[in-house]
Amino acid sequence: MTEGFRSRSGGRIHRGRKISFQFNGRRYEGFPGDTLASALIANGVSVVGRSQKYHRPRGIMSAGLEETNAIVQLAGNDDEPNRAATTLPIYDGLVAHSVNVAPSVDFDLGSLLGFFHRFIPAGFYYKTFMWPKDRWDWYGGIIRKVAGWGTAPAKPGGGRYEHRNHHCDVLIVGAGPAGLSAALSAGRTGSRILLVDSDTEPGGKLLSDNLTIRSCPAMEWVDDIVAELDLMPNIIRLTRATATGYFADNYVTVIEECPDKPWIRERLWKVRAKQVILATGAIERTLLFANNDRPGIMLASAAMTYCSRYGVRPGNTAVVFTNNNSGYRYAIGLLKAGVSVTALIDTRKEADSRLRAAAAGSGIEVIADARVVSATGRRRVSAVNIVSGNDQSPRRIRCDLVAVSGGWNPAIHLHSQSGGKPIYNQRIASFVPGESKQNERSVGACRGELTLQSALAEGANAGCKAAALCGFALADIEVPDCEHEPEPGVDPVWDCSQPGGQSSAFIDFNNDVTSADIRLAMREGYRSVELVKRYTTAGMGIDQGKSSSVSIVGLIAEIAGLEPGSVGTTTYRPAYTPVSFGAMAGPAKSDLIVPWRRTPVTDWFLDNGGHLDETGAQFRRPLFIAKADESAGDAVQREALAVRNQVGIYDSTPLGKILIQGPDAVAFLNRVYSNNWENLPVGRGKFGFMLHEDGRLLDDGVTMRISDNQYWMSNSAGMADVVLDHLDRLLHIHWPELKVYLTPITDQWAVVCVCGPHARDVLYEADIDIDISGEAFRFLDTRLCTIGGLSARISRVTYTGELSFEIAVPMRHGLRLWNILIAAGQKFGITPVGSDTSMLLRTEKGFIAAGLEGDGYADIFDVGMGWLVPKEKADFVGKRSLEKNRRSDGGRPEVVGLLPDNSDFVPPKGAPLVEYDRNDEVPQQVGMVTIGFFSPNLGRSIALAQLRDGRSRMGQSATIYTKAGVETATICEPVFIDPDGERMRD
Amino acid sequence: MIYIPCPHCGHRNADEFIYGGDNDQRRPENPEEFSDAAWCEYIYTVPNVKGITREYWRHKRGCNRWFVIQRDSRTDKITPLDGKSIDD
Amino acid sequence: MTGYNARLDAISHKGMLDLRGDAEAARLCGEALACRFPAKPNTKIALPDHGALICLSDDHWILETVDGLQLQVLEQLELAAEAQFHSFCDVSDMYSHFRLSGLEAMDVLAQCVAIDIHPSVFGPGSTARCAFADAVAQVSCLDNSPAFEISVFSSFERYVTDFLSMAMGD
Amino acid sequence: MKYSGFNLALQSLRKHRGWQPAWRSAQPRKSYDVVIIGGGGHGLGAAFYLAKYHGITRVAVLEKSWLGGGNTARNTMTIRDNFIYPDTARFHREALKAWRGLSTDVNFNVMLSERGMTTILMSERDLSDARRMINTTAMFGAEHRVIGIDELRRRLPTMHDSQRFPVVGGIDHPEVTVARHDAVAWGYARAASRLGVDIIENCEVLDILLDENGVAGVDTSRGRIETRKVGMAVSGHGTQVAAMADVMLPVETVPLQAFVSTPIKPVIDNVVVIRSLNTYFLQTDKGELVMGSVANPYPSFSQQGSSGIPERTLAAILHLFPAFERLKFMRQWAGILDLTYDNSPIISKTTTPGFYVDVAGSGGFKTTPFAAKMHADLIANDRPDPLIVPFSLDRFDTGRLILERASYGNR
Numbered sequence A: 001m002t003e004g005f006r007s008r009s010g011g012r013i014h015r016g017r018k019i020s021f022q023f024n025g026r027r028y029e030g031f032p033g034d035t036l037a038s039a040l041i042a043n044g045v046s047v048v049g050r051s052q053k054y055h056r057p058r059g060i061m062s063a064g065l066e067e068t069n070a071i072v073q074l075a076g077n078d079d080e081p082n083r084a085a086t087t088l089p090i091y092d093g094l095v096a097h098s099v100n101v102a103p104s105v106d107f108d109l110g111s112l113l114g115f116f117h118r119f120i121p122a123g124f125y126y127k128t129f130m131w132p133k134d135r136w137d138w139y140g141g142i143i144r145k146v147a148g149w150g151t152a153p154a155k156p157g158g159g160r161y162e163h164r165n166h167h168c169d170v171l172i173v174g175a176g177p178a179g180l181s182a183a184l185s186a187g188r189t190g191s192r193i194l195l196v197d198s199d200t201e202p203g204g205k206l207l208s209d210n211l212t213i214r215s216c217p218a219m220e221w222v223d224d225i226v227a228e229l230d231l232m233p234n235i236i237r238l239t240r241a242t243a244t245g246y247f248a249d250n251y252v253t254v255i256e257e258c259p260d261k262p263w264i265r266e267r268l269w270k271v272r273a274k275q276v277i278l279a280t281g282a283i284e285r286t287l288l289f290a291n292n293d294r295p296g297i298m299l300a301s302a303a304m305t306y307c308s309r310y311g312v313r314p315g316n317t318a319v320v321f322t323n324n325n326s327g328y329r330y331a332i333g334l335l336k337a338g339v340s341v342t343a344l345i346d347t348r349k350e351a352d353s354r355l356r357a358a359a360a361g362s363g364i365e366v367i368a369d370a371r372v373v374s375a376t377g378r379r380r381v382s383a384v385n386i387v388s389g390n391d392q393s394p395r396r397i398r399c400d401l402v403a404v405s406g407g408w409n410p411a412i413h414l415h416s417q418s419g420g421k422p423i424y425n426q427r428i429a430s431f432v433p434g435e436s437k438q439n440e441r442s443v444g445a446c447r448g449e450l451t452l453q454s455a456l457a458e459g460a461n462a463g464c465k466a467a468a469l470c471g472f473a474l475a476d477i478e479v480p481d482c483e484h485e486p487e488p489g490v491d492p493v494w495d496c497s498q499p500g501g502q503s504s505a506f507i508d509f510n511n512d513v514t515s516a517d518i519r520l521a522m523r524e525g526y527r528s529v530e531l532v533k534r535y536t537t538a539g540m541g542i543d544q545g546k547s548s549s550v551s552i553v554g555l556i557a558e559i560a561g562l563e564p565g566s567v568g569t570t571t572y573r574p575a576y577t578p579v580s581f582g583a584m585a586g587p588a589k590s591d592l593i594v595p596w597r598r599t600p601v602t603d604w605f606l607d608n609g610g611h612l613d614e615t616g617a618q619f620r621r622p623l624f625i626a627k628a629d630e631s632a633g634d635a636v637q638r639e640a641l642a643v644r645n646q647v648g649i650y651d652s653t654p655l656g657k658i659l660i661q662g663p664d665a666v667a668f669l670n671r672v673y674s675n676n677w678e679n680l681p682v683g684r685g686k687f688g689f690m691l692h693e694d695g696r697l698l699d700d701g702v703t704m705r706i707s708d709n710q711y712w713m714s715n716s717a718g719m720a721d722v723v724l725d726h727l728d729r730l731l732h733i734h735w736p737e738l739k740v741y742l743t744p745i746t747d748q749w750a751v752v753c754v755c756g757p758h759a760r761d762v763l764y765e766a767d768i769d770i771d772i773s774g775e776a777f778r779f780l781d782t783r784l785c786t787i788g789g790l791s792a793r794i795s796r797v798t799y800t801g802e803l804s805f806e807i808a809v810p811m812r813h814g815l816r817l818w819n820i821l822i823a824a825g826q827k828f829g830i831t832p833v834g835s836d837t838s839m840l841l842r843t844e845k846g847f848i849a850a851g852l853e854g855d856g857y858a859d860i861f862d863v864g865m866g867w868l869v870p871k872e873k874a875d876f877v878g879k880r881s882l883e884k885n886r887r888s889d890g891g892r893p894e895v896v897g898l899l900p901d902n903s904d905f906v907p908p909k910g911a912p913l914v915e916y917d918r919n920d921e922v923p924q925q926v927g928m929v930t931i932g933f934f935s936p937n938l939g940r941s942i943a944l945a946q947l948r949d950g951r952s953r954m955g956q957s958a959t960i961y962t963k964a965g966v967e968t969a970t971i972c973e974p975v976f977i978d979p980d981g982e983r984m985r986d
Numbered sequence B: 001m002i003y004i005p006c007p008h009c010g011h012r013n014a015d016e017f018i019y020g021g022d023n024d025q026r027r028p029e030n031p032e033e034f035s036d037a038a039w040c041e042y043i044y045t046v047p048n049v050k051g052i053t054r055e056y057w058r059h060k061r062g063c064n065r066w067f068v069i070q071r072d073s074r075t076d077k078i079t080p081l082d083g084k085s086i087d088d
Numbered sequence C: 001m002t003g004y005n006a007r008l009d010a011i012s013h014k015g016m017l018d019l020r021g022d023a024e025a026a027r028l029c030g031e032a033l034a035c036r037f038p039a040k041p042n043t044k045i046a047l048p049d050h051g052a053l054i055c056l057s058d059d060h061w062i063l064e065t066v067d068g069l070q071l072q073v074l075e076q077l078e079l080a081a082e083a084q085f086h087s088f089c090d091v092s093d094m095y096s097h098f099r100l101s102g103l104e105a106m107d108v109l110a111q112c113v114a115i116d117i118h119p120s121v122f123g124p125g126s127t128a129r130c131a132f133a134d135a136v137a138q139v140s141c142l143d144n145s146p147a148f149e150i151s152v153f154s155s156f157e158r159y160v161t162d163f164l165s166m167a168m169g170d
Numbered sequence D: 001m002k003y004s005g006f007n008l009a010l011q012s013l014r015k016h017r018g019w020q021p022a023w024r025s026a027q028p029r030k031s032y033d034v035v036i037i038g039g040g041g042h043g044l045g046a047a048f049y050l051a052k053y054h055g056i057t058r059v060a061v062l063e064k065s066w067l068g069g070g071n072t073a074r075n076t077m078t079i080r081d082n083f084i085y086p087d088t089a090r091f092h093r094e095a096l097k098a099w100r101g102l103s104t105d106v107n108f109n110v111m112l113s114e115r116g117m118t119t120i121l122m123s124e125r126d127l128s129d130a131r132r133m134i135n136t137t138a139m140f141g142a143e144h145r146v147i148g149i150d151e152l153r154r155r156l157p158t159m160h161d162s163q164r165f166p167v168v169g170g171i172d173h174p175e176v177t178v179a180r181h182d183a184v185a186w187g188y189a190r191a192a193s194r195l196g197v198d199i200i201e202n203c204e205v206l207d208i209l210l211d212e213n214g215v216a217g218v219d220t221s222r223g224r225i226e227t228r229k230v231g232m233a234v235s236g237h238g239t240q241v242a243a244m245a246d247v248m249l250p251v252e253t254v255p256l257q258a259f260v261s262t263p264i265k266p267v268i269d270n271v272v273v274i275r276s277l278n279t280y281f282l283q284t285d286k287g288e289l290v291m292g293s294v295a296n297p298y299p300s301f302s303q304q305g306s307s308g309i310p311e312r313t314l315a316a317i318l319h320l321f322p323a324f325e326r327l328k329f330m331r332q333w334a335g336i337l338d339l340t341y342d343n344s345p346i347i348s349k350t351t352t353p354g355f356y357v358d359v360a361g362s363g364g365f366k367t368t369p370f371a372a373k374m375h376a377d378l379i380a381n382d383r384p385d386p387l388i389v390p391f392s393l394d395r396f397d398t399g400r401l402i403l404e405r406a407s408y409g410n411r
């Protein structure tokens, strides 16, 4: 392939080496320094894609991240949808193709839709497809297939994405003249600076605009500055790094592509800056005329960029269409680059006389007071029709390139994201940053100061100021003189297509929105800019309206007869430019997504058949520990039998543990628990229930007095955090006068529970050094001891209703303790048990779980724990609400036991208990199964349930509703084994 | 990510803290003297101020202390408490 | 090529005490240990014989000592502060410690913590308790090589090692 | 002019010049029988049903900004009925059914589409919660069902497994529906306007006038309006507006964010919920993935949004769908929701006669037609329909809260 449109020299490409790539199945070559867009232009490719709705052929329209048309799919290893060809540097092996085309970009069946263009204006779908009733799915299904751009890759890319936090004094966004000048002045003060630019090289507009500074090419100035900056240890300078989001408190996210470390695909910098300087430049906008989307019609600045930066000619015969002074410079620039410029069409009567003279001097015909009303040519523009002055008869000018300059839109996105409200500026007929809402200032073109001289001056000034605000002395900065540029002198014309003419004057190319669509929306009453946006989808595409949004506002203003300023903009929001999911997600997408807290026994479980599941508090613990080929159900039944008949061993480490210490510890416990805590002897524990202030159950557990003013509280694993927050909050906010300290000690102790009739035997076997007989060491006693040579705390608490000991050792000894106990228990048939088994055992025993039996608004009386609320007890958290809630009559969800009439039927957790009134179709729900099991110890199914007024219904029958049908059960006391608690007190 | 000035540790990212509610929500000392209506108001409603609020935060993933800041709930901007500077 | 120029080493247990108490309790303990308890949060001082003392806030310190001595020190401090409201507690097993070092250690650490770790503000001797990925850590700068010490709650040890090794790029 | 394929074709030939404004842009009148505060789906719907079912047409909807610009413009379109308490299960079941025929009723295509939802379950606990939900909702005719891993994989072929949270199964919710959010506001506005309701944009209610009989009128940024009945549907501003009528609501205002990707060809039909990571996503008809997750961890009225929540959301999605790694995040936004104390809606009379509230709560797009109907009925008859009795403010007096878990699936 030849590169027919490549100029022989010039540009910032490196002609020494060729890069070959593929586009739409064909092989092409380009040079390092090319973007995919410039390389395609060099190879004479004009149609690069099809439009979203009408499938019109589209060509490259910009040279930056405002691109709306050249959106491509990368294939092969780099499979990726929706990349802008204009910001994609080419590389060896690049394979790309157009999106949204079938079968090919040259012959696209979808373009048939173009013929129906007039039938499908903005919002057409709201007006039809309502028949048959509720059958939008049919139509929607079809529309979905034709909508959308690229395709999602089928396989992971396997890229690594880094997230990095960064602090600096001054963050400078944009390394054009304004940003570089700011970096220099701020850098010289010694302040910490981060300078980011999304482009592959610093320089901004200077990379393509061929301006001069101190009478030398401006890029020499850039090179000097960059060299100086790169020597400063206080500056970090990033290229291909785009600031995409500006959040509260000067928190800015920057996405860096292909950072210095080859194994990292993209890096997300989370920057907290004391001061931010926005030097993001301005984006040129297009003008509206019929068929303004034809390939070969592009932004004038882009045409210039292709010529000067990439050494390619985007066309041979150009017409420049402008409403401001930039068009002149670009017309001359194109001419110098070897493009023949047939005409410069200026909407204004008067232009800067020097510019006019210069254009005329170069032999360009300047047609003032004129407009392009339409373009012709389908796959490439072939001519434009213009009208001028009062002469409405169109004149036709042949061309294969139309360079359009519709004025400049300062890139106010980040300012606006930071909370600033843009204001309309007449001088440039666009929006400029309003008052700063954060420590932020805009400089240069992004503030609407469009000349190089002001960019340099404002940058220097802002750099000094920002550094000074961070406490750095002012640096001496001289601003170099540069070539004079006239003010843009823009003429705000918003729509040049002839009113009532064809509706193919596109305003939003990406979403195929025309000026006629905007007019229609306005006519239909969608008059606010926000409604126009949503009704027409203008500005909602991939480019987020970078080059169109102001034109939309302008057009609305014109139609409504308002000032653009009073129409206002829509809300600018992150991301400034689309960001890969990978970069946003960062490392957390891996298995590190949520911390996995481990106990010393976790690995043992993994090696021994433990079926781990979420415990809460980020622990995972086994539901059961299955033998080879054992089913879940069998394992639980086996473990449950072992605990009741021999002995089980359980890892209690995840349970929350809080050390409560201080002279007011008892007062504190009295206020947070419903029961009384006076007179608990050292070495004894007590069961308590904590309530929410609104009267609901919070958590239950045993708290032990381990020394005169030290209490050791346990919480259920899943509630540990909630309880700690609750207590901490009460103590600090509500009762600061209490002398109590809370120390969470969960991670200090590994806790192992040995339970079952042989529990005592196991501990003796493991050489416990204290007397743990029933008389010497009673239920709820706690002592220090040594066991298997380890110093430990042993306590008698139970979750199963069996004789049970909890042994706590410092965390590092946890596994050793576990192994010692397993070994000692061998001859007693010790069986590791999981939490499902524990759940079964507590159900048999009727121990309630706050999260299950206490579901909903059930209170402490409902769950049968009223005995924990002494009549005479003074205020405690939840008491007042309990009283209030108890006053309204009856119908409380009381806990009962259920014995299913079919003793093999296990009532599923959550199944409704119902009553059928007068053959109602929908039964009345009167309760709910909170847990159900097949009890191996009883040889039948059992359940606990919440039942309305359940306690008065003992012995009656309950109806359990499941999706599969209805079952009945007998209502009984909620305890199935050892009702008097003899086993646990043994 | 708002930047919260912990009086002990200085500014830290908001994800180190937990929000602790409006600061005039002190628990009454005499709940039994409250009418049901007044008690309901205390437990279920919060001022939910749209504007400047004074509120508790706890530096959970740092010093673990509670403190009060003043924040504009319309913008999340934190302003000095009682004119005292909260900068580092 | 993958990987930052950094290495991660586990450090064995230390004796650690969690000390809560007011200024007077701190003064009394200071006397017992022949040092002054730092009053500024996130500062660390070296102790003559016992390692270091970290101030978390104006009523909260962490004392680091050689593993094995903690109970002895605890007893000594309990005695010293007897008259004063306080809460002292052995937390030696609550923490796991790492040392992260190497030329690019900062590049690795910046992926884990959001505090400013630039040497101009977080030089040798600095310490901070802060979020570490989704865990909490006590992070201290040991020297300018640079090297950092990272202490995390023991149940998070594996998570933190995994996170660090991912951050290091291997 | 009626919206129909025929008229669309006709207008196409006339360059669409014949379309009239979808709703009359009305000037406030001196008095109305009912004033609805809030021009979102709930408010506009209530006005429509007052006119349609109760013959009350001297109704004004006052919207402080542009129509439908509150949460109606910001929600992720999902209409689901997977609730665990019988009252809410029944309520949301009715709410789901109330969408049927809406497009025809208002003669505006709201693009109702029964896309279905798939919940991915990554713990046994979630699985047993799922069973509970299924058993409860089955009583009201809902068709949720647990599916095994194999079926889950068939439905979501690009799903990977997790080491951290191995997938244990899923729930199929075949009836979950999506509708085009903005169209709901526009459709109601157009239909209500055609029945005589005044739709008044840029009209902020600044105060509610009270006399000994209760509500007497409202003061607005566009002047005073007399009325004896005010219905409030201002999601996100409930505390402030109710306070004008001396009513304290048990709500806290919290921002909730959502995100879209750049548009891609269809990859998923269903709404997908990753339950253990509190994340969900779906694909719009235009091709964007719409994603959401948890609410802001502290109350705020700021709609600026933050970076942490989108990062977490995408991490969760990539955790199970790593092939989405190179899709592009395009835009994020936030809405502010009045979260009620128990996360359930409030549709209720208040202690101020003539002042009625419809607090959509944590996820009220799904309830729009039903809540609006019930609200209209309540305003017209001053008495709640039995279906909404459990959702009245009384529940806070008795403590009989309906504590739906905020994180159960998406909003």
Ligand SMILES: Cc1cc2nc3c(=O)[nH]c(=O)nc-3n(C[C@H](O)[C@H](O)[C@H](O)COP(=O)(O)OP(=O)(O)OC[C@H]3O[C@@H](n4cnc5c(N)ncnc54)[C@H](O)[C@@H]3O)c2cc1C
Pocket (backbone or CB within 6 Å): D037, D038, D039, D040, D041, D042, D043, D062, D063, D064, D065, D066, D067, D068, D069, D070, D071, D072, D073, D074, D075, D076, D077, D078, D079, D080, D203, D204, D205, D206, D233, D234, D235, D236, D237, D241, D256, D257, D258, D292, D334, D335, D336, D337, D360, D361, D362, D363, D364, D365, D366, D367, D410, D411
């Ligand atoms: C990100 C996000 C995702 C969501 N996803 C879902 C989802 O998938 N499914 C679901 O069911 N729900 C979802 N929701 C919730 C849902 O959007 C809302 O509950 C619902 O839209 C509320 O509708 P509304 O009409 O009550 O409120 P809105 O649409 O917010 O309307 C209230 C209107 O009142 C106006 N107003 C306020 N104060 C005044 C005043 N003083 N005077 C006049 N006007 C006033 C406001 O400007 C606003 O337009 C989501 C919400 C968010 C933010």
Ligand SMILES: NC(=O)c1ccc[n+]([C@@H]2O[C@H](COP(=O)([O-])OP(=O)(O)OC[C@H]3O[C@@H](n4cnc5c(N)ncnc54)[C@H](O)[C@@H]3O)[C@@H](O)[C@H]2O)c1
Pocket (backbone or CB within 6 Å): A173, A174, A175, A176, A177, A178, A179, A196, A197, A198, A199, A202, A203, A204, A205, A206, A209, A211, A241, A242, A243, A244, A279, A280, A281, A282, A325, A326, A408, A411, A414, A443, A444, A445, A446, A450, A451, A452, A455, A485, A486, A487, A488, A576
């Ligand atoms: N005379 C005119 O009509 C006119 C109009 C427009 C621009 N200009 C020229 O523009 C220049 C103004 O200088 P300037 O420095 O203000 O703008 P610039 O356009 O030269 O530089 C802006 C830089 O910011 C970068 N950038 C933008 N958004 C970014 C983001 N979010 N993250 C990272 N990088 C981002 C761009 O890549 C670019 O390099 C002058 O050279 C001037 O001549 C002139």
Ligand SMILES: Cc1cc2nc3c(=O)[nH]c(=O)nc-3n(C[C@H](O)[C@H](O)[C@H](O)COP(=O)(O)O)c2cc1C
Pocket (backbone or CB within 6 Å): A539, A540, A541, A544, A570, A571, A573, D073, D074, D075, D076, D077, D181, D258, D260, D284, D286, D288, D290, D303, D331, D332, D333, D334
């Ligand atoms: C379901 C849904 C889909 C959306 N799709 C897009 C989209 O494709 N492009 C876009 O720019 N914004 C999209 N948005 C976001 C809106 O542009 C806008 O951000 C949102 O309505 C909130 O308004 P605000 O950003 O003006 O505050 C979508 C919003 C919703 C609720």
Ligand SMILES: [Zn+2]
Pocket (backbone or CB within 6 Å): B006, B007, B008, B009, B010, B059, B062, B063, B064, B065
């Ligand atoms: Zn702190």
